[in-house]
Amino acid sequence: MNQELTEKLTDLLSQVTGYIYPNEIEIHWSILIVVYPYVTGVVAGAFILASLVKVFNVEEVRPTYRLSLLTALSFLLVAPLPLNLHLGHPERAYEIFLTPNLRSAMAMFGFVYAWYLMGVLLLEIWFEYRGDLVVWSREKQFPMKWIYRLLSLFSNDISKRALEFDHKAAKAITIIGIPSAFLLHGYVGFIFGSVKANPWWSSVLMPIVFLMSAIVSGIALIIFLYMVITPIRGETIDMRCLDRLASFLFYAVIVDFSLEALDFVHRLYESEESVKILATLINQKLFMSLLIIQVLLGMIIPSAMLVAGRAWRLSEELRKLLYFTACILIQVGIFSTRWNVVIGGQLFSKSLRGLTTYKMEVIGSEGLMMALALLVLPFVILTILVKLIPPWKEASRQTS
Amino acid sequence: MPKKVPEQIIRLGIVISIIFGSVALTLYLLPPALKDKPFHRRSTILAETAKPIQFAGSNACADCHDDKYQQKKTGYHRNLSCETCHGPAAEHAADPITIKPFVARERRGCPTCHEYDPSRPTGFPQINPTIHNPLQPCVTCHNPHDPVPPRTPEECAACHAGIVRTKAISSHALVACTTCHTVPEKHKITPRIIRPTKPETRDFCGKCHAKGAPVVDAPKIDLSTHWEKYVCWQCHYPHLPAERL
Numbered sequence: 001m002n003q004e005l006t007e008k009l010t011d012l013l014s015q016v017t018g019y020i021y022p023n024e025i026e027i028h029w030s031i032l033i034v035v036y037p038y039v040t041g042v043v044a045g046a047f048i049l050a051s052l053v054k055v056f057n058v059e060e061v062r063p064t065y066r067l068s069l070l071t072a073l074s075f076l077l078v079a080p081l082p083l084n085l086h087l088g089h090p091e092r093a094y095e096i097f098l099t100p101n102l103r104s105a106m107a108m109f110g111f112v113y114a115w116y117l118m119g120v121l122l123l124e125i126w127f128e129y130r131g132d133l134v135v136w137s138r139e140k141q142f143p144m145k146w147i148y149r150l151l152s153l154f155s156n157d158i159s160k161r162a163l164e165f166d167h168k169a170a171k172a173i174t175i176i177g178i179p180s181a182f183l184l185h186g187y188v189g190f191i192f193g194s195v196k197a198n199p200w201w202s203s204v205l206m207p208i209v210f211l212m213s214a215i216v217s218g219i220a221l222i223i224f225l226y227m228v229i230t231p232i233r234g235e236t237i238d239m240r241c242l243d244r245l246a247s248f249l250f251y252a253v254i255v256d257f258s259l260e261a262l263d264f265v266h267r268l269y270e271s272e273e274s275v276k277i278l279a280t281l282i283n284q285k286l287f288m289s290l291l292i293i294q295v296l297l298g299m300i301i302p303s304a305m306l307v308a309g310r311a312w313r314l315s316e317e318l319r320k321l322l323y324f325t326a327c328i329l330i331q332v333g334i335f336s337t338r339w340n341v342v343i344g345g346q347l348f349s350k351s352l353r354g355l356t357t358y359k360m361e362v363i364g365s366e367g368l369m370m371a372l373a374l375l376v377l378p379f380v381i382l383t384i385l386v387k388l389i390p391p392w393k394e395a396s397r398q399t400s
Numbered sequence: 401m402p403k404k405v406p407e408q409i410i411r412l413g414i415v416i417s418i419i420f421g422s423v424a425l426t427l428y429l430l431p432p433a434l435k436d437k438p439f440h441r442r443s444t445i446l447a448e449t450a451k452p453i454q455f456a457g458s459n460a461c462a463d464c465h466d467d468k469y470q471q472k473k474t475g476y477h478r479n480l481s482c483e484t485c486h487g488p489a490a491e492h493a494a495d496p497i498t499i500k501p502f503v504a505r506e507r508r509g510c511p512t513c514h515e516y517d518p519s520r521p522t523g524f525p526q527i528n529p530t531i532h533n534p535l536q537p538c539v540t541c542h543n544p545h546d547p548v549p550p551r552t553p554e555e556c557a558a559c560h561a562g563i564v565r566t567k568a569i570s571s572h573a574l575v576a577c578t579t580c581h582t583v584p585e586k587h588k589i590t591p592r593i594i595r596p597t598k599p600e601t602r603d604f605c606g607k608c609h610a611k612g613a614p615v616v617d618a619p620k621i622d623l624s625t626h627w628e629k630y631v632c633w634q635c636h637y638p639h640l641p642a643e644r645l
Contacts, residue, residue, distance in 0.1 A: 019519030097439050098430075118419075123412070130408060165406045197621040353519045 011359060017284075018354030026345045027358045030366040031339075032082040037188045037210065038338045040079045042378075044211065045218015046072040046183035047121070047177060052248070054174040060244040064222050066391030067229070068127050071222060074381035076117055082374055083109070083366050105191055114249050120177040122348045126153075127170040134158050150388075185214040192341060196235055199274035199352075200281070200345040205263045212256035217334040219249045220327040225382075227324050233392070239316055243309075246323050250306040257299050277352045285347050285355055290340045294327065298333010302326035457481075459488070464496065468545050475546035485509060485544060510538040512560035516561045523591030524560050556583075559591065563639050570640040580604070580638065598633070605632040 014023050050068035052058040060330035084090040097114075102106040130152055137148035186207040193206025203209075223245050229238045267275065282290055305326040309319040343358050461482040462469040483489050487502040492583060504510070507529060513580060516526040525547075533541070534631055542548070556577045557564035577583070581596040599605065608618040609632075627635065 092440070092443075098427075098435055099437050099440060126412075127408070153415060155407055155411050157407040162407060165408060169408065342466065351519075 008359070011022065012357060015195060015357035015359075016354060018349070019351050020349035020354035020356055022352060023357050024346075024349050027343065027356070029342055029346060030086065030358075031343075031360055031371045032366050032374070034335070034338045034342045035344070035371050036079065036082040036086075038217070038335050039075050039082070039374070039378065040185055040188050041210065041214030041217050041334065041338070042221050043072045043076045043079060043116075043218070044181040044214040045216065045220075046075070046222055047181040047218070049219050049222055049245075049248070050124075051174045051178050051181075054171050054180065055090065058244065060238075060240045061248075063238050063241050063247065063392075064226050067225060068130065068218075068222050068387075069121070069128065069245075070385045070389070070391050071378075071382060072218075073121050073125060074378045074385055076113075076121060077381055078378045079372060080109075080373075081377070084212060085370060085374075088365075105187070105194065109187070112187050117181050119256050120180045124170050124173045124177060125389075126151075127166045127173065127366050130155055130166050130315060131158050131163050132286060132389070147388075157212075171284055178302045182211060182295055185211050191338060192345070195345075196348060198345050199267075199272060200348070201341065203263055203267075205259060205266075209256070209259050209263060212252060212259055213334050213337050214254045216249065216256050216330060219245060220330040220334070223249065223323060224327040224331070227320065227327075229386075235392075237290050237320065239319070242320070242323060246306050246326075249327075249330070250303060252307070253299060253303045257303070277348045277355075281348050281355065285357070286340055286344050289336050290344070293336040294333050294340060298336055299330075302329045302333070305329075453490050455483050456488075456490045456493035458483075460493045471545045477544065477547060504544070505537050505539060507535075507537055510542075510544075523559055526561065527558055528561060556634075567639040570642065572638060572641060599638075600631065602628075602632055605636075605638075 009025055016025060046068045049061070049070065050065055053062050053065040079095070084093055087093075093110075093399070096107050096110040100111070133148050133152035134155055137145055137152060137159065140148060189207035189210030192201040192210075193203050195201045196279040223242065226242070226245070227237060267278070274337070302325075305322040346356075347358065348355050363369050404597055408544075427435075458469070458481050465482075469482075472480075472482075483501075485502075485504050489501040492501045492544045511527070513528045514526055516528050539543070564577075567575075580599050583596040584594050586594040587596055602623055603610075606623050607613060608615040609621055610623050611620050613620065632638075
């Protein structure tokens with residue numbers, strides 16, 4: 001037997017409890033598969049936040065509209081990378097387009113992704129920025145002038161009518177975009193929820209739970225970015241916007257928490273044969289990541305903070321501090337949610353009589369370092385995008 | 401007067417038609433062979449087939465070791481492949497003289513399957529390697545090509561280790577399993593279908609525990625007044641009589 005594999009399995013064997021099948025000792029969906037739903041979740045959440053401005057006319061949160069779109073784009077560009085790295089042979093990725101398999105949910109990812117990227121997000125950003133791009137292309141020097149010209153597709157018309165058309169088009173695309181964002185992330189939940197052999201995953205609630213937690217993580221990330229970027233730019237934070245965002249975040253957390261609690265209670269009441277091993281799983285392997293990090297630190301404490309900020313009419317500074325801490329805790333909590341689904345679902349045996357453990361690589365294409373790199377990469381892309389096409393309205397007003 | 405098509409639509413239309421056009425063109429230009437699924441799987445198949453073959457398979461073993469093969473074929477290990485215990489033997493099959501396969505002459509191999517584990521099926525032969533003939537290689541007593549299940553009564557522990565351990569510290573430690581249970585020989589082969597007997601009457605326990613019974617040390621009771629409607633083991637756990645249920 002392969003020496004390296006033998007050593008790895010020997011280490012793991014001492015961690016195995018009860019009875020498990022031989023092919024269950026090693027976990028196959030690694031931390032990269034945890035990163036993947038987390039990243040796509042942020043995309044869907046950020047986009048849905050953006051749609052609040054465009055479709056539902058929530059004017060208070062307008063300062064974050066473009067930032068949400070750019071955040072969604074930078075995370076969307078990173079979304080397929082964990083899958084590519086996990087599967088290996090990224091040079092073959094295009095083959096899912098050449099040989100489409102309509103009966104495989106996983107194989108349809110390429111199309112869902114391409115539609116969301118090309119059909120929704122890029123189009124909406126283009127319509128939103130087109131007027132500004134034209135202005136910038138006229139004012140800047142070479143080479144930026146040509147970059148803006150190219151980005152605007154050599155468009156030239158900034159008449160009132162044309163800008164109105166842009167606005168209408170962006171709105172129409174957002175309306176199409178909302179179900180598309182639901183599709184993108186609901187799809188990720190569907191992949192897990194439809195694994196009928198795995199009692200931890202198999203649940204019709206899975207897509208909707210994924211979606212709500214996606215909205216939570218997206219809104220929390222935008223609040224975080226808004227609170228970090230605004231002071232860096234030397235501007236003051238718009239408290240009306242922040243309070244509104246915080247209340248949306250609170251509602252989303254409540255719905256998410258209720259759905260997860262419903263799922264939990266439902267499983268408990270059904271008490272299928274898997275209930276004992278799942279209870280052991282929660283008590284032993286996932287105690288820290290599920291009960292402490294996900295539920296306590298990621299949901300209960302942040303929602304208490306969000307409520308406290310509003311209910312006691314605290315000062316602005318204190319509210320900011322509470323919101324900021326809550327957003328960070330929620331990010332950690334949602335990442336932990338993904339961890340508990342992906343890794344938790346592989347920790348127990350299909351014999352329902354034993355548990356294994358996950359030994360994470362540190363370096364390597366599926367290791368911790370790679371996961372961290374993939375989590376940092378969207379912020380690098382976002383920085384470039386923000387430099388290239390600044391999301392604040394003031395910038396375009398100054399230049400125009 | 402017809403409405404003017406907005407400039408944006410024209411420009412986007414151009415980009416979209418370029419994308420769709422190039423996709424369509426690529427698909428049209430690609431030779432059909434390139435769109436075949438077997439083509440895309442080829443590199444995987446090549447990578448898999450390029451791996452060195454490690455296992456020879458039982459049939460290769462039978463060619464030379466027919467005696468062992470025939471012996472194993474009817475025994476309890478019939479469903480195990482030779483290489484399960486002897487390890488990958490493709491090299492040995494290619495060069496039988498110089499390369500010898502692994503032969504398990506130590507105690508390490510057998511407990512992989514036969515060490516006591518409560519989650520193993522009832523009746524599966526299990527031992528505690530620490531106390532089961534310590535330091536002796538398993539092959540001294542058991543022939544791995546035709547292993548024979550242990551005999552009753554000494555080896556009830558092979559399957560019922562928990563009960564035997566409990567009984568060993570009870571006041572019934574010196575009472576053999578077969579004193580109370582009659583164990584048909586076939587129980588060892590089909591343990592769930594052919595079951596041993598359990599004492600069904602009060603008089604059975606009374607042989608030692610009734611007033612006037614010949615065993616001096618055993619606690620005595622009056623069978624006619626002591627909870628006469630119950631069988632003894634409904635209240636007393638015979639493998640640890642000090643504990644009452």
